[in-house]
Amino acid sequence: MYRLLTPFDYFEPQSVREAVELLARFGHRARVIAGGTDLVISMKKRQLTPECLIALAGLEELRFIEFDPVAGLRLGPLCTHAEIARSPLVREHFGMLATACNEVGTPQVRNMGTIGGNLCKAGPSQDTPPPLVALEAKLRLLGPQGERVVPLDQFCTGPFCTVLSSDELVVEILIPPLPPGGAGCYKWFTKVTVTDETLAGAGVVVVRGPGDVCADVRIGLGSVAPMAIRARKAEALLRGNRPAPGLVWEAAERAAQEAEPRSRAAYRRHLVKVLVNEAITELWPLTADLPGGLG
Numbered sequence: 001m002y003r004l005l006t007p008f009d010y011f012e013p014q015s016v017r018e019a020v021e022l023l024a025r026f027g028h029r030a031r032v033i034a035g036g037t038d039l040v041i042s043m044k045k046r047q048l049t050p051e052c053l054i055a056l057a058g059l060e061e062l063r064f065i066e067f068d069p070v071a072g073l074r075l076g077p078l079c080t081h082a083e084i085a086r087s088p089l090v091r092e093h094f095g096m097l098a099t100a101c102n103e104v105g106t107p108q109v110r111n112m113g114t115i116g117g118n119l120c121k122a123g124p125s126q127d128t129p130p131p132l133v134a135l136e137a138k139l140r141l142l143g144p145q146g147e148r149v150v151p152l153d154q155f156c157t158g159p160f161c162t163v164l165s166s167d168e169l170v171v172e173i174l175i176p177p178l179p180p181g182g183a184g185c186y187k188w189f190t191k192v193t194v195t196d197e198t199l200a201g202a203g204v205v206v207v208r209g210p211g212d213v214c215a216d217v218r219i220g221l222g223s224v225a226p227m228a229i230r231a232r233k234a235e236a237l238l239r240g241n242r243p244a245p246g247l248v249w250e251a252a253e254r255a256a257q258e259a260e261p262r263s264r265a266a267y268r269r270h271l272v273k274v275l276v277n278e279a280i281t282e283l284w285p286l287t288a289d290l291p292g293g294l295g
């Protein structure tokens, strides 16, 4: 049931440093707010009742999209889904992330909702974690004790839970470049309406190596486990082998077995099988004669 918000103090820090100081001062009583598309709903439902909100929206230092061929892509957590989806840099180097961001909710949600908020919400069916897990993204966290970098697949500890402590902020998302001969895509099962949660999502990266074998493959699955996961057993089946149709199907079946859906399990596993098979089948021909990675 939706109700009025409970009273809270509201802060607009002028720098990331000030935001971290406020978090250290208020601890568990505070929440940062980015786009607010998720937090405000949780507050209206009284799932969360923070005494103090720390608004990040004015912090331009958390809003950037930069690409370097050696370091890869650096994203500020305040980038909205719409900004990422239309960024020429993201579309050129990591098209699978642009696809996922373009899939989030409605235009209003994509214009307000941020990638930082999407990852920190840590819901099982968020759309950006499957491609980002397959791309081996890392998060840079900042707190009063300093910085640390955490691989995304170690960031979530369960549904809606992360390693982030109450006085830490996500200040950067780092995506390493794809190796030469690498290509990736994000596949998801269409929702009935745009506000429905994704039923199953798969972010897949395939790298063609010498001898026309699959030098590397990374499969990130979303909406089919408490958090986005890597289907590592399926990956192991393909790595070092030529992805003939029979082997790809076997790997897709293995990925489905690695999924742990909490509801509609048989159906979601079937979707994983279809999505992974489709992704690898489509990606493999694209990796032939690729000079560099195409995400």
Ligand SMILES: Cc1cc2nc3c(=O)[nH]c(=O)nc-3n(C[C@H](O)[C@H](O)[C@H](O)COP(=O)(O)OP(=O)(O)OC[C@H]3O[C@@H](n4cnc5c(N)ncnc54)[C@H](O)[C@@H]3O)c2cc1C
Pocket (backbone or CB within 6 Å): 031, 032, 033, 034, 035, 036, 037, 038, 039, 040, 041, 056, 077, 078, 103, 104, 105, 106, 109, 112, 113, 114, 115, 116, 117, 118, 119, 120, 121, 125, 126, 127, 128, 164, 168, 169, 170, 171, 194, 195, 196, 197, 198
């Ligand atoms: C109608 C509707 C449809 C939606 N559809 C989708 C969908 O299809 N796919 C999907 O993935 N999601 C969807 N969402 C969920 C949500 O909008 C997104 O997850 C969005 O990206 C959240 O970002 P935000 O900036 O609004 O986060 P906020 O609501 O501002 O924050 C969310 C959480 O993250 C924390 N947080 C935010 N930024 C940081 C930071 N830098 N450091 C530390 N903590 C931080 C906040 O404290 C809060 O706990 C939908 C939401 C709605 C309302």
